[in-house]
Amino acid sequence: MASHARLDHRNPLVFDTHELGRRPGALQRLTRTIDAPRDLGIQGVIGVPEGKPVELELRLESVMEGVLVTGTARATAEGECVRCLEPLEQELEADFQEMFSYPDADDRGRVKAEPADDAEDDEDRLFLEDGLFDLEPVLRDAVVLALPMQPVCQEDCPGLCSQCGARLADDPDHHHDAVDIRWAALQGIAGSLESGDKDEMSGAEAGVDEKQEK
Template structure:
C-alpha cells in the first residue's frame, strides 16, 4: 500500500505526530465532523451530507502503529420500507482501526487493504463510513407493526385497517368469465322482442 499524505485540515484527519512512536502513549479526541456524501444504503436510509457525526476516540501508540478505538454517533433519515413514511433515528457504532507505520506496511503476500498507513496524520473517513453503513437498518420501518401499503391500490393500511378489495382468485378467473358470459347470453335471449300471434 502506498503511503499517502493527508490534508490536516480535512475533517476526518487527525494529527498523531505528538504520540511520537512511543508505545503506550495515548490521547483522547472528541469532535464533531460533517457527514460525507452518499453515507447510506442506496437512497433508502442514510446520514444526510453535512450532518454532524460525533466522534469519541482513543488514539494509542503501539509497536506497529497507532490503534484508534472509540465510537461514532450519527443521526439518520430515510423512508419506511413498508409505508414509505419518513423516518429517522440515531445510531452509535464502534470504530476500531490500526494505522501502521510505513515500515510496517504489509507486503504483497498480505494483500491490499490489510492496514492503513500513517504519515503524521491518520484519515478516519473510510473506517467511520464502513462502520456507519453496516449499522444502518437495511429495511427500516416506522414501527414494528406497520401494516404498509395496499398491494392493489397503494393506500396506507394504517389509515384504514379494514381496507380490502374483492379479488377473484386467479385460478377461478376463467370460470368466472364463463359464468359472466353465460349470464349475459341468457339475459340477452330473455330480453328479446316477442312476436304476437
C-alpha cells in the same frame, strides 16, 4: 491507489497522532463533530445526509506497530420505510476499531511475527502518513454496518394495501370485502353486456364507414 496523495490536516476526517509521540501505551481521547461527507450510508436506502452533524468519539492508543483507533460515531440517519415508503429518521451509533500502521513497521521484524496469510491482506492495511490518518474509509464502513439494509418506520409496519396502495398503519381497519369485489365484477359483466350490444352496432357502422372511405 492514492499513495502519493498527501493527507490534509485541515480535512476534518484527518487526525494527528503526533501527541502520542510514538510511545507504546500512550493514550489520547478526543471528540470532534464533523459535517457528514457525501453518500455516508447505504445508497438509495438510508444514510446521513451530506452536511449533517456526525459526532465522533475517538481513543487513540499507541502500540508497537502504529496507532490503534477505537471510536464511536453518532448521527441521525434518514431514509424510507421499505414497507410503506414513508420517510423515516433513525439514530445511528456506529462503533469501529482500526489499526493505522507506521509505514516503516514492516522493516522492524517485530510486526512480521503475524501469520503468513496476513500478507494477502496487506493491501487492506491502513497506514499513518507523517503521523496523520484518514478516518473516512473507516467511518464509511462502520456506518454501513450499523444501518439496517431494510429500514422500517416501526417494527410491525403493516405496509401498503396490495389492492389500493393505502398506508395500512394510518387505517388499521382498512380492508376490501371480497364479496363486494365479486359483486362489482358481476355488475361489470352485466354492464359490458348491455353496452356491448351498442358497441357492436356502432362498430359495424364504423366498419361500413371505413369501407366506404376506401
